[in-house]
Amino acid sequence: MIKKWWHDKIVYQIYPKSFKDSNNDGIGDIPGIISKLDYLKDLGVDIIWITPFFSSPMVDNGYDVSDFCNINPLFGTMDDMDKLIEECNKRNMYIMIDIVANHTSNQHKWFKEAIKSKDNPYHDYYIFKDQPINEHHRSCFGGPSWEYVPSLNQYYFHEFAVEQPDLNYQNPKVREEMANAINFWMKKGIKGIRFDVIHLIGKEVEKDIYGYGPTLHQKVQELYEKSYGKYDIVTVGEAWGNLEQAKDFTLPERKELNMVFQFECTSSTNDHSRCGKFTPKPIDMFFVKNTLSKYQYGLNSCSWNALFVENHDLGRCINRFGDLNYRNESAKAIALMNYCLKGTPFIYQGQEIGMTNIKMELEEYQDVEVINSYKDFVLERKMLSKEEFLEGCYQEARDNNRTPFQWDNSVNAGFNNGHKPWIKINENYLDINVKKEEKDDNSILSFYKKLLNIRKNSKYAPTLVYGEFKSYLDDDKNVFVYTRSDENNSLMVATNMTNQEIEVSLPFDVKEIVLSNYQNNHKDNKVKLKPFESFLSRI
Numbered sequence: 093m094i095k096k097w098w099h100d101k102i103v104y105q106i107y108p109k110s111f112k113d114s115n116n117d118g119i120g121d122i123p124g125i126i127s128k129l130d131y132l133k134d135l136g137v138d139i140i141w142i143t144p145f146f147s148s149p150m151v152d153n154g155y156d157v158s159d160f161c162n163i164n165p166l167f168g169t170m171d172d173m174d175k176l177i178e179e180c181n182k183r184n185m186y187i188m189i190d191i192v193a194n195h196t197s198n199q200h201k202w203f204k205e206a207i208k209s210k211d212n213p214y215h216d217y218y219i220f221k222d223q224p225i226n227e228h229h230r231s232c233f234g235g236p237s238w239e240y241v242p243s244l245n246q247y248y249f250h251e252f253a254v255e256q257p258d259l260n261y262q263n264p265k266v267r268e269e270m271a272n273a274i275n276f277w278m279k280k281g282i283k284g285i286r287f288d289v290i291h292l293i294g295k296e297v298e299k300d301i302y303g304y305g306p307t308l309h310q311k312v313q314e315l316y317e318k319s320y321g322k323y324d325i326v327t328v329g330e331a332w333g334n335l336e337q338a339k340d341f342t343l344p345e346r347k348e349l350n351m352v353f354q355f356e357c358t359s360s361t362n363d364h365s366r367c368g369k370f371t372p373k374p375i376d377m378f379f380v381k382n383t384l385s386k387y388q389y390g391l392n393s394c395s396w397n398a399l400f401v402e403n404h405d406l407g408r409c410i411n412r413f414g415d416l417n418y419r420n421e422s423a424k425a426i427a428l429m430n431y432c433l434k435g436t437p438f439i440y441q442g443q444e445i446g447m448t449n450i451k452m453e454l455e456e457y458q459d460v461e462v463i464n465s466y467k468d469f470v471l472e473r474k475m476l477s478k479e480e481f482l483e484g485c486y487q488e489a490r491d492n493n494r495t496p497f498q499w500d501n502s503v504n505a506g507f508n509n510g511h512k513p514w515i516k517i518n519e520n521y522l523d524i525n526v527k528k529e530e531k532d533d534n535s536i537l538s539f540y541k542k543l544l545n546i547r548k549n550s551k552y553a554p555t556l557v558y559g560e561f562k563s564y565l566d567d568d569k570n571v572f573v574y575t576r577s578d579e580n581n582s583l584m585v586a587t588n589m590t591n592q593e594i595e596v597s598l599p600f601d602v603k604e605i606v607l608s609n610y611q612n613n614h615k616d617n618k619v620k621l622k623p624f625e626s627f628l629s630r631i
Contacts, residue, residue, distance in 0.1 A: 093558075094344070098284070098326040099396070100557045101138035102544055103188065103438045107404050108145055108167050109153060110496050110515070111441055113508035120496070120507070122168035126176050131526070133183050135444060135537075136544030139326070140180065141188035141286055143404055145173070149199050151255040152460050153494070155288060156197035160273035177281050188284030188326070189277055193270055193315075194292045195256045202269075203257055207241050217266050218257045219249040219297060226300045233461045234468030249297055251289075253460050261293045261311050267318075274319035283325050287349070290329040291337070304337060312341070312348045326350050326436075328398050332359075335390045342395035351398040351436060356383045358401065361412050362488060367469050367476060370484035375413055377589040381572040385563040388433055388574075392561060397435025401426055402443045407492040411449040415591045418624045419446055422591075424539045424609035425626035429572055429587040431543060432628055434561050439540075441497055445529050446536040449492040450518045454482060458515050459491045491515060500527035539609065546607055546628070555581040564599040571596050571621065575631065584631045588621035595620050600631040 112124030122145065132140065144154035147162040154164065163170050180187055196203060205214035224238035224247050231237045231252060238247040239254050248257050259266050274285065294308025295301055320327060331341055331352040341349045357380045363371040391397050401409040414422025423446040431437045454466065462485060469475045476484075485491075496513045498521040499506030505521035507513055518524075529535035547556045559576040571594060572587045583606070588594050598617040605614065608627035 093394075095558075096326070096350070097324070098139070098350070098436065100548060100553065101186075101326075101436065102136050102548065103139040103141050103284075103436060104132055104135070104137040105141045105143070105403060105438060105440045107143050107153075107441060107494060110494050110507075110513075112497065112499070113511070113513070116509045116511045117166075118508065118511045118513050119166050121166070122163075122172040122176055126172075126179050129179055129183060129185065133185065135541060136548060137185065137439070139186045139188050139284055141284065141438070142190065144190045144192060149197055149255070151197070151253055153458075155192050156195075156199075156253065156256045157192050158197040158199045159201075160191075160270075161276045174280070181281070186283035187281075188286055188328075189282050190286045190288060191270075191274060192288045193259075194289045195250065195252060195258045198255045198257055206257075207244060210244060210246070213265075216263050217260055217269075219260050220244065220246045221249070221297075222246055225249075225297050229297075229300070229302070230468075231464070234464040234466075235472075251292060251295075251302065253464065258295070259293070261295075261307075267311060267314055271315055271318040274315070275322075278320060278323045278325070285320055285325065285327045287327065287329045289332075290341075290349070291331040291333060304333060309340060309346065309348060313346065316347050321347060328353060328436075328438075335386060338387070338391060339395060342391065344395070351396050353398050353400060353403075353438075354383075354387055358406055358412075367465075367484070369488035370465055370469060370476065370481055372484055372487040377413075377572075378569040380413070381563075381589070382566070384430075384433065384572070385561075385566070385574070388435075388561040388563070392434045397433065398438055399430050399433055399435040400438035400440070401430055402440035402493060403438070404440070404493055405490050407488045408447060408449045409443065410446060411487060411492070413589075414624065416448065418591055419448070420534075420536060421609055421622075421624040423536045425587050425589070425624040427536075427540060427543055428585065428607065428609065428626040428628060429589070431547065432556055432576060432583075432585045433574075434557075434559070434576070437544075437547070440493065442493070444537055444540040445498065445524060445526055447495075447498060447524060448518065448520065449486060450495050450516065451486050452491070452516055454478070456516050457485065457489065457491050459489060459494070462489050462491065498525040500525050539607075542607055552581055552583060552606065552630075554578065555583055559583070565596070568596070570594050573598060575600075582631050584629050585626070586619070586621065586629070587626035588624060591623045593620055593622055602627075602629045602631065604630040606630060 108120050111120040113120050114123040145167045146157045147159035148154045202214045202217045229237050291303045294305030296305050327349045328351040329349045338352045362369045363373045495518045496507035501522045529537035555578045559578040563574045565573045570590045576583045601616045602614040606628045
């Protein structure tokens with residue numbers, strides 16, 4: 093494997109609207125990010141992935157882009173972005189942007205031109221049909237995927253909200269426009285790209301093909317050749333799929349992407365036979381550990397893994413994989429279990445202090461997915477009651493991860509100086525906040541700092557970055573045990589993924605505890621693991 097500069101780096105995802113509000117207007121912004129760079133540096137962060145900050149009407153919080161080369165005034169100015177890049181460079185930190193390649197806002201100049209007439213050059217930038225095709229296909233945000241335009245007497249396709257028309261990648265001009273937008277940011281010194289739903293750009297709606305169309309990889313390879321492939325950057329794709337599809341994206345010789353996010357684990361708490369995330373189901377940790385192992389074996393001999401358990405589209409990991417009665421222990425166990433695997437760690441804002449889901453009334457939700465899905469599943473198709481729908485929201489709704497970051501126990505959790513934030517603040521900020529956890533050596537934040545320091549700066553760092561992975565006790569439904577080893581070190585991670593004490597015979601004697609979320613004195617292979625106990629040891 094050819095070693096890359098980003099292999100040993102830590103990525104931290106920022107949702108700018110909710111991170112830090114510098115001008116007290118209720119919305120986080122780029123100057124707010126700048127003000128917290130030293131916090132991120134101290135945590136151990138190298139790369140900051142910022143969700144879309146481009147011009148947008150914000151129907152989907154920036155994932156409906158109206159201009160890929162301008163800054164949304166809500167977040168600041170281009171001068172602010174230049175200053176952020178400069179300040180990151182001073183700290184040997186880098187920025188990863190989020191390219192929404194599949195669709196635009198209906199307020200984008202391309203779409204405004206496209207609906208003027210069928211003869212307009214921009215009309216073919218989008219997918220228009222005289223009649224809807226495959227009317228059974230529904231938008232990911234609820235409702236039909238085809239929207240009628242009376243002035244054209246045509247319908248356009250949208251995989252997401254009505255306000256997010258899909259681009260037509262069969263048109264070479266669309267591919268050229270996207271390459272130009274990427275090059276604009278590359279020339280500014282951006283060092284990474286996360287591609288939003290990149291697996292959809294090869295769709296062929298006439299054939300009822302949406303994800304992983306037959307020309308998908310050809311189109312990604314063309315983008316690589318004409319834009320980001322000319323720069324020494326790191327790329328990751330949001331590509332819902334399976335292991336073989338992940339390989340197709342990430343094999344180096346294919347010249348597409350460095351990594352993809354695999355969602356088999358994170359979406360396993362959704363009942364996809366019913367209403368997806370709005371009908372959650374209990375976590376199957378046996379499935380989770382076997383899936384993690386599958387990707388470790390499947391990708392790491394040839395490609396690279398993206399290690400993540402939270403992002404802006406998911407509920408908080410403690411609520412989904414842990415236990416609020418063991419918030420401290422389970423948050424640490426989730427981190428240790430995941431971030432000692434081989435791959436690049438991605439941390440979502442607030443994950444490092446153990447932020448949790450929030451319960452809100454229906455009218456308090458801001459997410460277009462919740463609003464549209466309530467109309468679809470409850471009001472129109474009557475597949476769920478309001479109470480059932482809200483229970484799903486409490487567990488899986490995206491707004492759980494979008495509440496303002498909890499900096500301290502002052503007004504509005506230190507997010508700003510008192511102006512009402514754009515979305516409700518979780519009331520537990522009085523107990524869960526950075527200021528409190530920075531003073532506690534046993535806090536989740538302190539644990540993250542120790543873990544990331546071991547991964548980056550200790551004598552075990554090369555082993556944790558490049559060492560071989562091997563799993564053990566594969567038939568055990570409660571305990572995940574694996575090793576990372578090279579010619580210098582042999583390390584073992586053992587994690588009890590339940591809220592019960594479990595006795596287990598480990599495959600190796602414990603010689604030395606490197607990091608643990610409990611005070612323990614394990615010395616051999618016969619151990620009693622406390623609820624959500626996890627440790628990294630030398631063997």
